[in-house]
Amino acid sequence: xxxxxxxxxxxxxxxxxxxxxxxxxxxxxxxxxxxxxxxxxxxxxxxxxxxxxxxxxxxxxxxxxxxxxxxxxxxxxxxxxx
Numbered sequence: 001x002x003x004x005x006x007x008x009x010x011x012x013x014x015x016x017x018x019x020x021x022x023x024x025x026x027x028x029x030x031x032x033x034x035x036x037x038x039x040x041x042x043x044x045x046x047x048x049x050x051x052x053x054x055x056x057x058x059x060x061x062x063x064x065x066x067x068x069x070x071x072x073x074x075x076x077x078x079x080x081x082x
Contacts, residue, residue, distance in 0.1 A: 003014045016026075029044040059065040
């Protein structure tokens with residue numbers, strides 16, 4: 001498929017057809033790498049909270065999971081309002 005390189009402000013870019021984006025499962029973000037004289041664009045596959053469980057277990061093993069601030073509220077404080 002031949003596409004044109006077009007000016008975009010001080011840069012240049014290409015327009016990727018919707019069908020190509022859909023086929024490659026590209027939504028909002030991609031990773032871009034240069035391999036020799038080739039530009040490689042891949043969909044960014046994020047997995048929110050990936051490996052958090054391992055990180056929390058590691059923190060617990062290192063006793064690095066203490067609260068930094070109290071997580072309780074004293075409702076008897078004079079200026080407290082709901």
